Amino acid sequence: MNTAVLSPDAARLKAVRAALAAIEPAVWTRVHGTDGAYVESHGDMGELFVLARFDEATVDEIDFVxxxxxxxxxLLRLFDAACFQIRQLRGLPEPRRQNEPAGEPMARDVKNFAAECAMKCKDDGAFKLFLHELHGLEKPLTDERVAQKVRSLLGVQSRKELNNGGRASEAWLALRGSFDAWRKREPR
Structure with a gap:
């Protein structure tokens, strides 16, 4: 079986993801007590663990930790969303998941639809213009108006529903396809 060799950066990114997963839920709290400043975490049973103590650190340094x-x-979510957007713009398929047999089509990764929709609503001026021209979105084309119009068009209360599959996901795919077709038409 062919095993892909990861670049040093990809290996480091994989290690960062694994390290973050290992400490989940990773809710850390800054505490100032008689013993000084420290960071604590709650265990599964509610117990408290002191993760780090600070003798000579600024408030900003403690906050950073x-x-x-x-x-x-x-940053990982932002990186993943950017990679997803780049693959979409380049027309590249999603990478195969670990342990997925080669040659088998990958199942559609529904979890990205809400993030993709949010990025289009906030960062894509062409998407806003598409909603204005084809779906009657009124000016000014604010992020909130765009988000509300998309929720209305898709028949959802929240974009998070796009990640559940079914009708909401299909509606998003149809709207995205309509936008892609609109974008490819002759310049206005």
């Missing part, structure tokens, strides 16, 4: 898991998770 305390927020590290949340910051890493945020």
């Amino acid at each position: 305390c927020n590290a898991p949340e910051t890493v998770a945020f």
Whole structure:
């Protein structure tokens, strides 16, 4: 069996993901007590663990340490969304998941639909114009108006519903397809 060799950066990224997963839920709290400043975490049974003590650290340095898991998770989500968008723009397929047999089509990764929709609503001016021209979105084309119009068109209360599969996911795929077709038409 052929095993792909990861680049040093890909191996490091995989290790970062594994390290973050190993400490989940990683809710760390900054505490100032008689013993000084420290960061604590709650165990599965509610017990408290002191993760780090600080003798000579600034409040900003302590905050940085305390927020590290949340910051890493945020950056990983941002990285994943950017990679997804790049693959979409280049017309590349999603990468095969680990342990997925070669040659078999990969199941559609539904979990990305809400993030993809959010990115289009916030960052894609063409998507906003598409909603204005074809679906009657009124100006000004604010992020909130765009999000509300999309929820209305898709018949959902929240974009998170796009990740559940079924009708909501299909409606998003249809709207995205309509947008792609609109974008490819002759310049106005």
